[in-house]
Amino acid sequence: MSDVKFTYIQLDGAERTVSVDEGLTLMEAALFNGVDGIQGLCGGICSCATCHVSLDPEMYAKLGAPNEGEAEMIDALDNHVPTSRLGCQVHIDALLNGARVRVLGVDA
Amino acid sequence: MSTQTAVQDDILNQPQIYDPYEYALHDNPYPAYKDLRDKYPLYYNRKHDFYAVSRYDDCLAVLRNFKVFINSKSTTLEKEVIPGVLPFLLAMDPPEHTRLRHLMVDQFRPQNVAPLEAMVREMARKLLAAHADKGKIDIIQDFAAKLPMAIICKLMGVRSDDEDMLRGWTDDIVHRDDGSNAITEVNIAGTQQLLGYFETMIQGRIARGETGDDLVGQLMEFEKADKLSHIEVLGYLFLMAIGGNETTTKLIGNFTYQLWDRKSERDRLVADRSLIAGAVEETLRIDGPTQMQGRETSQPIEMHGHTIPAGSKVAVILTSGNRDDRHYDDPETYKIDRGAKDHLGFGGGLHSCLGAALARLEGRVALEEMLDVMPDWEIDLANAHRMHSAYVRGYTHLPVTFTPRSPQ
Numbered sequence: 001m002s003d004v005k006f007t008y009i010q011l012d013g014a015e016r017t018v019s020v021d022e023g024l025t026l027m028e029a030a031l032f033n034g035v036d037g038i039q040g041l042c043g044g045i046c047s048c049a050t051c052h053v054s055l056d057p058e059m060y061a062k063l064g065a066p067n068e069g070e071a072e073m074i075d076a077l078d079n080h081v082p083t084s085r086l087g088c089q090v091h092i093d094a095l096l097n098g099a100r101v102r103v104l105g106v107d108a
Numbered sequence: 109m110s111t112q113t114a115v116q117d118d119i120l121n122q123p124q125i126y127d128p129y130e131y132a133l134h135d136n137p138y139p140a141y142k143d144l145r146d147k148y149p150l151y152y153n154r155k156h157d158f159y160a161v162s163r164y165d166d167c168l169a170v171l172r173n174f175k176v177f178i179n180s181k182s183t184t185l186e187k188e189v190i191p192g193v194l195p196f197l198l199a200m201d202p203p204e205h206t207r208l209r210h211l212m213v214d215q216f217r218p219q220n221v222a223p224l225e226a227m228v229r230e231m232a233r234k235l236l237a238a239h240a241d242k243g244k245i246d247i248i249q250d251f252a253a254k255l256p257m258a259i260i261c262k263l264m265g266v267r268s269d270d271e272d273m274l275r276g277w278t279d280d281i282v283h284r285d286d287g288s289n290a291i292t293e294v295n296i297a298g299t300q301q302l303l304g305y306f307e308t309m310i311q312g313r314i315a316r317g318e319t320g321d322d323l324v325g326q327l328m329e330f331e332k333a334d335k336l337s338h339i340e341v342l343g344y345l346f347l348m349a350i351g352g353n354e355t356t357t358k359l360i361g362n363f364t365y366q367l368w369d370r371k372s373e374r375d376r377l378v379a380d381r382s383l384i385a386g387a388v389e390e391t392l393r394i395d396g397p398t399q400m401q402g403r404e405t406s407q408p409i410e411m412h413g414h415t416i417p418a419g420s421k422v423a424v425i426l427t428s429g430n431r432d433d434r435h436y437d438d439p440e441t442y443k444i445d446r447g448a449k450d451h452l453g454f455g456g457g458l459h460s461c462l463g464a465a466l467a468r469l470e471g472r473v474a475l476e477e478m479l480d481v482m483p484d485w486e487i488d489l490a491n492a493h494r495m496h497s498a499y500v501r502g503y504t505h506l507p508v509t510f511t512p513r514s515p516q
Contacts, residue, residue, distance in 0.1 A: 021203075028206060031172065031458060039172070041450060043460030044209070046217045048449060069219035106449075 004092050006099040008053075011037040022094065026087030026101060027051035037103035044088035049073045051087035052080070052104045059083075059099050063090060079104055119152045119414050126151055126160060128185070128400060128423065128498035131286045135494065137399065137501070138440070141428035150412040156289055158185045158402070158421035159411075164436075164452070166411065167429035170403060170422060171456040174201060177403035177422060179459060185402045185421045185498065186289045190281070190299050196343035198459060205458065208340060211330055215323075218465040224259070228470055231258050232477040240481050243512030247478075247485075248503050252360035253353075256470055260352025264345065265322030266309070277302040278350045282497055289498065299346075306345045323348065348463075356467045358397035358495065358502025359388070360474050365506070366391055366442050368487045373444045378483050381476065387444040388471040392453030393430045394442050399501045400425045401455060426452040427501070482510035 007017045008030060020029040030038035030051065039050035046069050055063070060083035066074060070089045074080045084104065090096075125140050125148075127133060133140060144151050144162040151160040161170055170177045180201045182189045189199075197208050214220060235254055239245035257275045258268065266274060280298030284290075309324060319325040319332075327344055330336040336344070367374040367387065377383050405420045416422065430451045431439045454461035461467065478485070485508040493505040 023210070024206065028202075028458065031174070032202065039168075039450075039456070040458065041456045041460060042454070042464060043456075043458055043462070044213050045460075045462065045465055046219075047465055050450070067219070069217055 002094070004094060004096050006092075006096050006101060008033075008035045008038075009100060009102045010035060011103055011105055020092060022092055024092050026053060026085070026090040026092065028088075029092060030087060030103075035103065037105045038087055039106075040088065042088075046070055046073060046086060046089055049077055049086060049106050052077060052106050053085055053087050053090075054081050054083045054102045054104055055085060056100055057083055059096070060085070062095055077104075077106060079106070119150065120154070122148050122152060124154060126425075127153060127155060127287070129156065129284055129287050129289050131496045134496055134501060137427075138431060141425060141431060144425070145428060145432055145434075150414055150416075153423075156185060156421075157187075158423055159416050160400075160423040160425055161411070162425045162428035162432075163434060164429040164432040165434070167424050167426060167452055168456055170424050171452070171459070173409075174458055176406055176409050177424075178406045179205070179403060181404040183402050183459075184289075185423055186291060187421075188291055190291050190295045192296060192303070193299050194303065194339045194343040194346060196347040197462065198347060202458065208336070208344070209458075209462065211335060212326075212344070212462065215326075216462050216465055218468075221465040221469055224263075224466070225469060225473060227262065228255070228259055228473045229477065231255055232474050236477055236481045240513045244507065244509045245482070247364045247506045247508050248357065248361050249505060251478075252357045252364075252474070252506075255360070255474060256356035256467075257353045259466070259470060260348060263323050263352075264348060265320050265324045270305070274302065274305065274349055275353055277305075278353045281350060282354065282500065284496070284498060286496065302349060303342055303346060306342055306349075310341070351461070351463050352466075354500060355397040355461075356470050358500055359391060359467060359471050361503040361506050362395045362397060362501070363387060363391040363471065363475060364478070364485065364508065365487065365503070366395055368485060368508075370442050373442060374479075374483070376444060377475070378479055381479075383444050384475050384479070385468070385472050386447065388468060388475060389448070389451070389453075390442055390444050390446050391471075393436075393446070393448050393451035394427075394440070395501070396427050396430065396451070396453035397500050397502050398453070398455070398461075399427045400499055426455065481513060482508070485510045 003019045005019045007015050009015050016035050018033045027040045031040050041050040042048035070086050074084045149163050178201050183198050235251050257271045261271045277298040280294045319328045327341045331341050400423050403422045405418050407418045408415050433439050454464040488507040491507050495504045
């Protein structure tokens, strides 16, 4: 598995560029690298939305639409934007090289 | 240096107020948890040689810091693991944990669990109907112990005749004697029998040239595709049998108690069914079945002015975190519409309960059906019995009475 390099923009604006294996999710990669604002409370079963992020529109379009369950979870979030995703549902592959992933968090 | 020594001495001299192996604690551990949070946020138990964290923020910090607080030695506080136990998801760390979890995580997403609702409801109705005209039921023995095991067995592909046997073994595996954390023959025998059962099941399918589209079949396919080793397949089934049985049983028993203890909340549920999922969630927060989970430190780490040495056992008291007034308002009050989404009832982070969506579904459907058949249940507390476990809180017998309903 090759490494993919991309950047998280944390809630405070600080940027964290990470290099991670393909196959992880954006939620896991954040936890593995101590990125602030991503809790991953449910461990990736698409149930808590504490890995809420947004992407640039081009990257969002490249990745394909969220599945139905993810879309429902996102709709229920007060702070969702048109390019919101749940990090646990985005699997990392070469497409994400250079991506800028904005951490949005969730008001619990 | 002198300060550190003083702190060290301090922690070694703490009064021993938390021993999860003592049966006496299990009746009501919550005052002890509050003392821990307020007075000893990092606690050290001398008898069993473990540390404990009890505040919400500390619990979450430990759960999130999987590099320092590792699972792979075991998620219990015991010095030894049950001989013969195989590697399973909960007792692994990344990257192995990630590889295994990814194989099954999709099946356990809420959307993929939702189609099971009709099956869960049919099972719940059948179990309750047998007692509806009598006006009494042991909500654990006759209902809550049977429902989750029937569902997980059906998902795994286990014959329904074998459900009670499997439940017996999983109960044996988690049993600990009063005040003791020693592994016993009962634990070992239960483990061997459960693993032996699955091995026989798999070998039988191989001999017949079939795999099946149930969980056993899916895991066998992963083994064929070299995505799992054989012992990882068995480890997965071991975890599913234990996880699918015990905790959801206790969840149902615990909301039966909580809603009886606060009947005004139960009345609200009768009037407004849309609150039911919230009641299950609030039970997970205030009286969740999984009270505590263990981790082991991979390196020294500082908490509350004390250095926890590498190789230490650390108890994460989830239900204490869930009752922390630093995090929740009025945390010791059961409010079905509290709406706390960030409770630690299923743990949190990478090892968060894989079966959470299934447990939520089973809990909600169980409660809906109970409210249909026996909305006025009364608990015979004098004849209730508790399970004794350092990790799991709930009843083994919970007799209730209610206004009988004529068979429909």
